[in-house]
Amino acid sequence: MAARTARRTAEITYIGVRHHSPACARLVRATIRRLRPAYVLVEGPADFSGRLEELLLGHDLPVAIFSHYRDEARVHASWSPFCAYSPEWVALTEGRAAGAEVRFIDLPAWHPAFAERRNRYADADERYADVTERLCRTFAVDNSDTLWDHMFEGGGDEDTLAERLAAYFDLVRGESEAGPDDTAREAYMARWVRAAAAEAGDRPIVVITGGFHRAAIRRLVESGDGSGDGAGAATDGAGWPEVPEPPEGAIGGSYLVPYSFRRLDAFTGYQSGMPSPEYYQRLWEGGPEAAAAGLTEIVVTRLRKRRQPVSTADLIAARTLTEGLSRLRGHSAPTRTDLLDGLVAALVTDDLEQRLPWTARGPLAPGAHPAVAEMVAALSGDRVGRLFPGTPAPPLLHDVTAELERLGLDGAGPVTVKLSGDRGLRRSRALHRLRVLGIPGFERESGPSSGAEPVLEERWTLKPGDHRLPALIEAGAYGATLQDAAMAVLEERAARAASAVDELAAVLFDAALCGCTDLSERIAGTIAAAIANASELGGIGEVLDTTLGLWRHDRLLGTAGSPLFGQVVQGCVTRVLWLVEGVRGGPAPADPRRLRALAATRDALLHAAGPLGLDRDAALAVAGRVGASTEAPPDLRGAAFGLGWSLGAAADPVRALLGAARPQIVGDWLAGLFALARDEVLAGETESGTERAGTEQAGTEQAGTGESAGAESAGADEPGAAGRSVLAVLDEMITGLAENDFLVALPALRQAFEFFPPRERETIARRLLERRGVRGSARSLLRTEVDPMLTAEARGLEEKVDRLLAADGLGPSDDALRKEPV
Known part of the structure; x- marks a missing residue:
């Protein structure tokens, strides 16, 4: 040495x-x-x-x-x-x-x-894993922590400690690469x-x-x-080395x-030098016997508080087993694992489904036995350090302290923040900046979740605690003021989101809540680059939907007309239209995320084309090409047709529907159409109903001349004929499907109609009843006691059984089956 x-x-x-x-x-x-x-x-x-x-x-x-x-x-x-x-x-x-x-x-x-x-x-044990594994096998212990306790913390000759440590570390370094x-x-x-x-x-x-x-x-x-x-x-x-300066x-x-001890403990996931810091604190203060005795009592107390019965006999058994294991393992005094193993042997009578956590290094696994979890917690401890008064702190700490006092947010308990006034908005922004910085003790219970929501207040719960001070000091790395620090965190998150563009939606909404929409040119450039390089339609759609809502509607948070958000909307629309034209694929389930992306693009073109200079003609051209492509997925073809229809392009939806009338694709095509042109579909249904009512009245007036409504009905069989709506044609199409074809089309059809809210689905159901001349409750059609898919599967099973019986001459023939009404 x-x-x-x-x-x-x-x-x-x-x-x-x-x-x-x-x-x-x-x-x-x-x-x-x-x-x-x-x-x-x-x-x-x-x-x-x-x-x-x-x-x-x-x-x-x-x-x-x-x-x-x-x-x-x-x-x-x-x-x-x-x-x-x-x-x-x-x-x-x-x-x-x-x-x-x-x-x-x-x-x-x-x-x-x-x-x-x-x-x-933090000890980097992986650098010398081979050495420790070999020593663990030699000494018959589970891991490096138990090995260390066995060799050095479990008592032994203090006079030889220096030599034993030197020999151990020489062995470690001799077989490890630096x-x-x-x-x-x-x-x-x-x-x-x-x-x-x-x-x-x-x-x-x-x-x-x-x-x-x-x-x-x-x-x-x-x-x-x-x-x-x-x-x-x-x-x-001759002199002291220079201390390097940052660039x-x-x-x-x-x-x-x-x-805190929790942050030091390996059982919380931090790879510290030693796990179970409370145990080693007591070992340092009073020696191994005092540490084992004191922590045994703490474990028992914790278990009793959880209403787990622990008797005096159990306590005696735990101490006896700990001492016995210590002697059996050759320790002059109990070590940490002697204590833990003794506690388990005395206090746990159930079969354990997991390995004991101290047999390996790492966080405590979910589902650990309650008694084992309490043992780990007791040996971890809950000590939290405290700085001496007047210790230098970063400027952020002083700025936050003053800001919370000015805004009346330095207490504890529930707080309601009114967003309609200047003071309420300042309070909201301060709280959101603290939330973005990850400062504990500021929890939002309710409030707006998008810029279009008419929510005028937020509810928060303030919980000051020991962990707030260190978090604020550490957050001081981001800036000297609360606004600057929050801005820096948002910049950092935006940079990370460059590879996961859907996270940008949350970043931009947090920027609005924090009052940081006047972001730096660097973050604006980061966002633009992330959007320009994104390849996932769904993620871009989330960004566009969030940003467009804030740009169009938000007056409370001050983001309406934001230049930054306007740039984001422009970039997203351009990228969506570019990507959607390159999507290829056959029949597949409709993708709601990419349909929402096209719906957000439609909204941007309808409501922001003029102020932001969006090119509607280019969008219509893309919609026309995708809608006519035989290589595009059915849902995108339907969505492309709906995009053009909703933007006012000349459209024949009935002809387009008949072109997608195959059972394998019609549901997905309709999902795209309904996602983009739901209002147009319902408007066509209303117009069709009005025309039909007028035609019926004219037919009555002309009854004496021999003309009837049946003449118009015959003419309506031609695709695109006046008076026929999309839903009317779809009704006829579904009614005419064979049983097998209907079962094939049903799941996608159900998904497509999910784009209509309940009230509109009830309107559609009422139209179906009227079309059949049936009186009844449209709402009752939407509230079946049995899952429709289960009913369809049962029908399919029955048909299969009937066909098998018919094949063996035990049931009705195929001709008879085909004649039965669907």
């Missing part, structure tokens, strides 16, 4: 640690107290060394250094967390107490070496060690780094290699944030 450089007399002690390990923290404490070194060098962000006084103000742990970085190519955020038993924290506090000069010596968090890491102190990020960091940290040796004279130095890096840093220091730091900074060997134009910074 100790070494002397050839050029210096300083004794350098290297301690490789596992982050958040009480055993390593004890070794660090004992070493510093024994050596009282001149320098204590700690793996941590070198750019924070000048702010150690801020870090050591007297916070309630856990806390973390939150670092953020943003430039044109990369956005990065990371945390360097500290709890009471973190070896790095103990090095800082014990080093100060011993009178040493304490410094962080690792590259700053913004450096590209950390591009793939969101947590500086990537370029590791080598850059190690070279930089080695320069700090050499500089400290030059300054210390004959006084000792203690270096605390992750165990994976210990041997490499020592080798670099002793060999004098690695004079470069991998960060573009040089040194003459020009980049934005970054670091702040202290309260942290």
